[in-house]
Amino acid sequence: MQVKVKEIANIQFGYYGQPSKDGTIPYLQAKHFNEFGQFIGDNDTFLKEDSKAIGSLLQDGDVLFVAKGFRFFATLYKEEFGKAIASSIFFILRPNKTRVIPAYLVSVLNLPKNILHFQQSGAGSSIPSIRKNELADFTFNLLSLEQQQNVVELQELYLKDMRLTENLIKEKQKLFQTTISKIIK
Numbered sequence: 001m002q003v004k005v006k007e008i009a010n011i012q013f014g015y016y017g018q019p020s021k022d023g024t025i026p027y028l029q030a031k032h033f034n035e036f037g038q039f040i041g042d043n044d045t046f047l048k049e050d051s052k053a054i055g056s057l058l059q060d061g062d063v064l065f066v067a068k069g070f071r072f073f074a075t076l077y078k079e080e081f082g083k084a085i086a087s088s089i090f091f092i093l094r095p096n097k098t099r100v101i102p103a104y105l106v107s108v109l110n111l112p113k114n115i116l117h118f119q120q121s122g123a124g125s126s127i128p129s130i131r132k133n134e135l136a137d138f139t140f141n142l143l144s145l146e147q148q149q150n151v152v153e154l155q156e157l158y159l160k161d162m163r164l165t166e167n168l169i170k171e172k173q174k175l176f177q178t179t180i181s182k183i184i185k
Contacts, residue, residue, distance in 0.1 A: 001141070001142050002139050002140070002141060002142070003139065003140065003142045004136065004137050004138065004139050005093065005105075005135055005136055005137070005138045005140075006136035006137065008095055008096050008099050008100045008105070008142065009063070009093040009094055009095040009096065009100070009105065010093070010094045011091055011092070011093050011094075011132060011135060011136055012091070012092050012094075013088060013090075013091065013092070013132070014056075014064075014085075014086040014087050014088045014089060014090035014091065014092060015027075015047075015053065015056040015085045015086065015087065015088060016087070016088040017047045017053065017085070017087075018047075019045040019046060019047060020046060020047060020048050021046075022046075022048060023045075023046030023047045023048045023049070024046060024047075024048070024049050025046060025047045025048075025049055025053055025057070025083060025084065025085055026043040026045070026046060026081075026082065026083070026084040026085070027043075027045040027046055027047045027084070027085055027087055028043070028058075028064070028084050028085065028086045028087060028090070029045060029087045029089060030066050030069060030071060030089055033066075033073070033075055036159060036162055037073035037074060037075040037106075037110060038075065038159065039075065039077075039081055041081070043084075047085055053085060056085045056086075057083050057084070057085060058077045058083075058084050058085065058086060058092070059077070059079075059094065060077070060078060060079035061076070061077070061078075061094075061095065061097060061102040062076075062077040062086075062092050062093065062094055062102070063075070063076060063077070063092070063093040063094075063095060063102050063105050063106055063109070064076075064077055064086050064090045064091075064092060064093075065090060065091045065092075065093060065109060065130075065135065066089055066090055067089070067090065067091050067118075067122075067129055067130035067135065068088075068089045068127060068128070068129040068130075069089060069127060069128065069129075070127075070128065072115050072118045072119060072122070072128075072130070073109075073110055073115065074105070074106045074109035074110050075106060076102055076103050076106045091130075091132065091135055093105065093135075099142070100142060100148065101145065101148045101149060101152055103152040103155065103156075104143070104148035104149075104151050104152050106155075107151050107152065107155045108140045108141075109138075114138075114140070117138075118130050118134075118135075118138075121134050
């Protein structure tokens with residue numbers, strides 16, 4: 001069944017704030033995510049804890065969609081990351097979990113053809129950006145919850161494989177550099 005994002009999720013803008021050295025709440029920006037859109041856990045920007053900031057805390061299962069800049073992607077916020085606030089570079093989608101699994105929505109939004117669609121929608125300015133209504137009206141195929149879960153499991157296996165491959169490359173680089181260093185000595 002074809003649905004629009006606005007039919008299965010509430011969409012809001014990320015929080016615009018000034019990072020502070022005194023801050024205690026992580027302030028997520030695009031640089032805190034790897035090339036696969038996965039949180040790298042190396043946060044260096046924080047916001048002060050005040051009533052406005054507290055109202056913008058992310059919830060487990062929120063989908064963050066980078067809608068400004070040269071790298072569009074979606075990612076899933078998980079409670080295990082700790083409390084955090086998404087910067088204004090993100091749209092925050094709160095999916096209706098009775099209709100869509102948040103990780104499935106992430107998979108759909110991150111499909112290369114869909115990223116290309118958003119890149120073309122955001123083209124024409126010095127810093128490409130997606131308007132809220134463009135994201136809200138984006139149409140995609142909503143599978144049954146069971147099929148969505150299958151897609152999510154496949155996505156998780158893919159990401160695990162990418163992490164293993166990344167670690168393997170790092171180990172091969174270390175081995176190569178150590179070998180060359182020993183030969184040169």
